[in-house]
Amino acid sequence: MSTGITQKKVNNHLFMQEITRMFREQGKKSVTFIVRGFSMRPFLEDGRDKVILVPPREPKIDDIVLAEVREQTYALHRVIKIENGTYTMRGDGNPLRMTEEFTYDKIIGLADGFIRKGKRVSTNSLKWRTYSAMWNITKPFRRILLAIYRRI
Amino acid sequence: MKIKEGFEIQNVCGEHIIVPTGAENVDYSKIISLNETAAYLWENIVPKESFTIDDMTQLLLAEYEVEEDIAREDCTSIVECWKEMELIEE
Numbered sequence: 001m002s003t004g005i006t007q008k009k010v011n012n013h014l015f016m017q018e019i020t021r022m023f024r025e026q027g028k029k030s031v032t033f034i035v036r037g038f039s040m041r042p043f044l045e046d047g048r049d050k051v052i053l054v055p056p057r058e059p060k061i062d063d064i065v066l067a068e069v070r071e072q073t074y075a076l077h078r079v080i081k082i083e084n085g086t087y088t089m090r091g092d093g094n095p096l097r098m099t100e101e102f103t104y105d106k107i108i109g110l111a112d113g114f115i116r117k118g119k120r121v122s123t124n125s126l127k128w129r130t131y132s133a134m135w136n137i138t139k140p141f142r143r144i145l146l147a148i149y150r151r152i
Numbered sequence: 153m154k155i156k157e158g159f160e161i162q163n164v165c166g167e168h169i170i171v172p173t174g175a176e177n178v179d180y181s182k183i184i185s186l187n188e189t190a191a192y193l194w195e196n197i198v199p200k201e202s203f204t205i206d207d208m209t210q211l212l213l214a215e216y217e218v219e220e221d222i223a224r225e226d227c228t229s230i231v232e233c234w235k236e237m238e239l240i241e242e
Contacts, residue, residue: 014165015180022178033180050181115181 013072016108023055023109030054030112035076039091040064042149043131049116051076053109062132064111064123065089069100074108078132092135093146153231154202156241161186161194170194170239184237189216190230205231 015033022028031053035044044051051064059065059079065087066076077100081088090099113122121128138145160173168191170184186194189212196211197203208227212218234240 011165018162018164026178028173028178029176031178031180052177 012074016066016068016074019053019108031109032115037091039075039077039094041093041146043092043116043135044114045116049114051111052113052115052120054112055109056104056107057110058104059087059107059110062136065102066108066110067100067102068106068108069102075100076111096139096142153204153240153242154200155194155198155234156239159239161191161198168194184239189226193227193230 019031022031032050033053034047034050036046038046053066059082061079061082063079064076065079066074067089069075075089075091077089077091079087079089080099086101086103088099088101090096111123113120158172158174159170162169162171168186168188170186172179172182192215193208193211197208200207205224205227208231209220209224212223212227213220216223231240
């Protein structure tokens with residue numbers, strides 16, 4: 001019998017269904033899981049940080065939303081535009097042109113907070129709001145900032 | 153001993169996993185996966201007020217063709233492992 005702690009990767013699509021089931025059928029108010037990928041750098045790091053996800057509601061600009069952006073393809077990114085019931089989001093660490101669009105029915109959940117380097121950061125916290133504001137201000141220099149981040 | 157409260161066995165993507173589950177939050181960042189046999193044991197001992205290695209051994213013997221000694225050894229090692237993961241209280 002193998003023991004010990006390893007990270008388990010599960011099929012995304014089935015995992016999303018499981019989250020939805022927890023919200024809809026089990027009435028859970030939040031689900032915590034480890035984030036994968038590099039698109040939300042520099043705040044969230046692949047395999048290290050966690051997101052605390054709450055059930056779908058109307059997103060606002062700067063909300064971090066988990067949605068199905070193409071058939072069985074999911075992204076947890078920042079909402080940057082809302083227009084006629086279509087939401088546009090982009091990963092903080094992604095090129096400016098790389099955006100995804102989705103509608104309300106594609107939302108799996110919204111981030112209520114993160115566990116970054118083991119510390120809880122709520123999306124309501126001053127820390128997160130300051131980070132968001134800073135990240136938006138530095139948009140023209142983002143490529144440079146991310147390049148520096150990748151080296152440190 | 154007994155299994156602590158606040159854990160739920162789920163079947164996700166064909167795998168038996170134990171997930172820390174509160175009334176409000178489900179934490180998928182600390183899941184524990186079980187194989188068929190471990191899941192069978194877990195499901196049968198969770199409802200018990202308390203259980204012993206003997207109880208677990210009997211459960212294994214009832215379901216699997218296995219020598220009693222080996223069954224007991226396996227049960228002991230899984231209990232060790234679950235204790236280490238803080239799933240069991242005395």
